[in-house]
Amino acid sequence: MRIMVVGPGAIGSLFAAHLHQAGQDVVLLDHNADRATRIASQGIHVTTEDRTECFHVPVLCCSSPEFITSTVAPEVVLICVKAYDTLQAAREVAACCDSQSIVISLQNGIGNDAQLIQCFPHGSILCGSTGMGSTRLENGTIRLAGQGPTAIAPRDGQWTHRKRAAVNALQNAGFEVVCHDDAVSLVWSKAVLNAAINPVTVLYNIQNGSILTRSDAHNTMCTIARESQCVAEQAGITLHYTNAITMVEYVCAQTEKNISSMLQDYRAGRRTEIQNINGEIVRTANKHGISAPINTNLIERMLALGVSQ
Numbered sequence: 001m002r003i004m005v006v007g008p009g010a011i012g013s014l015f016a017a018h019l020h021q022a023g024q025d026v027v028l029l030d031h032n033a034d035r036a037t038r039i040a041s042q043g044i045h046v047t048t049e050d051r052t053e054c055f056h057v058p059v060l061c062c063s064s065p066e067f068i069t070s071t072v073a074p075e076v077v078l079i080c081v082k083a084y085d086t087l088q089a090a091r092e093v094a095a096c097c098d099s100q101s102i103v104i105s106l107q108n109g110i111g112n113d114a115q116l117i118q119c120f121p122h123g124s125i126l127c128g129s130t131g132m133g134s135t136r137l138e139n140g141t142i143r144l145a146g147q148g149p150t151a152i153a154p155r156d157g158q159w160t161h162r163k164r165a166a167v168n169a170l171q172n173a174g175f176e177v178v179c180h181d182d183a184v185s186l187v188w189s190k191a192v193l194n195a196a197i198n199p200v201t202v203l204y205n206i207q208n209g210s211i212l213t214r215s216d217a218h219n220t221m222c223t224i225a226r227e228s229q230c231v232a233e234q235a236g237i238t239l240h241y242t243n244a245i246t247m248v249e250y251v252c253a254q255t256e257k258n259i260s261s262m263l264q265d266y267r268a269g270r271r272t273e274i275q276n277i278n279g280e281i282v283r284t285a286n287k288h289g290i291s292a293p294i295n296t297n298l299i300e301r302m303l304a305l306g307v308s309q
Contacts (some may be wrong), residue, residue, distance in 0.1 A: 027057070167179060197211065202266045262274065266305075272302070
C-alpha cells in the first residue's frame with residue numbers, strides 16, 4: 001500500500017519506520033529540505049532499552065520539484081505534524097492526492113479535522129489518537145518510550161473498504177489499532193489526557209511518570225483532568241472512560257519514561273500546542289456558557305514560563 005507520512009517528528013518517524021519494515025510502500029514528507037536530505041541519507045534510528053535499529057525510509061521535501069512530478073497519489077496519508085501546521089500541510093499534500101486517498105490525523109489537539117476538511121473530501125478523513133510514546137532525540141533519531149493502542153474513527157461515522165484497508169496496513173505493521181465510530185468522542189478522549197499531562201510536564205520539567213511521584217504535580221494534573229472532563233460532559237461529549245483522573249494516572253504509568261511532546265517543544269524553544277489542546281477546551285467551555293478557570297490559569301502559567309504559542 002502506498003503510504004505518505006507527513007511530518008518527521010517523533011510519531012511520524014516511528015510510524016514511517018515500522019510501516020517500511022512491514023513492507024509497505026512508504027515515503028516520509030518533510031517541509032525542510034536539508035533535514036529531508038539528511039534523514040534520507042542517514043535513515044531513521046529507533047532506540048529502545050536494548051537496541052537501536054536503522055530504517056532507510058524514502059524522504060521527500062514538499063518544496064522539491066519531484067514531489068509533485070514524480071509522486072504517485074498515496075492510498076493513505078498519515079498527518080503527523082503539529083496541530084497548528086495542519087492546514088499548511090494539508091494544502092501541500094492535497095496537491096499529490098486523489099479522491100481515493102484516505103487521510104488519517106495522528107495528531108494532538110482538537111479541531112484538526114476541521115482544517116483537513118478544507119482540503120480533502122469529508123468521507124476520506126479519519127481521526128486518530130495513538131498511545132505510542134516516542135521521544136525525538138535529534139532529527140532522524142527517536143526513542144520508543146511506551147506502547148499503547150492507536151484509536152481511529154471516521155469523521156463521517158462511516159467505515160468503508162478503503163478505510164478498513166488503511167487500518168489493516170497499520171495493524172500489519174505491528175500497531176494495535178482500535179476502531180471507533182464517533183470521531184468527536186475519540187479526539188476529546190485523547191485531548192483531555194493531553195491537557196492534563198503535557199502542560200504539567202512543562203511546568204515541573206519532568207517525564208510523564210514523575211508526575212505520579214510528586215504530589216504538587218499530581219494534584220495539578222488531577223484538577224485539570226477533572227475540569228476538562230466536566231467541560232466535555234457539559235458539551236454533550238461522551239469520553240471513552242468514566243474517570244479522567246484514573247485514566248491520566250494510568251497513562252503516566254504506561255509512558256513513565258516518555259518526554260511529552262509539549263515538553264520536547266518547550267525545551268527546544270519551539271511553539272507548543274497549548275492553545276490547540278487546553279485553549280480549545282477553554283473555548284468550548286465559553287461556547288457552552290460554562291467556566292474553565294483551571295485550564296485558563298494553566299495557559300497563563302505556561303505563558304509566564306515563556307512558552308511559545
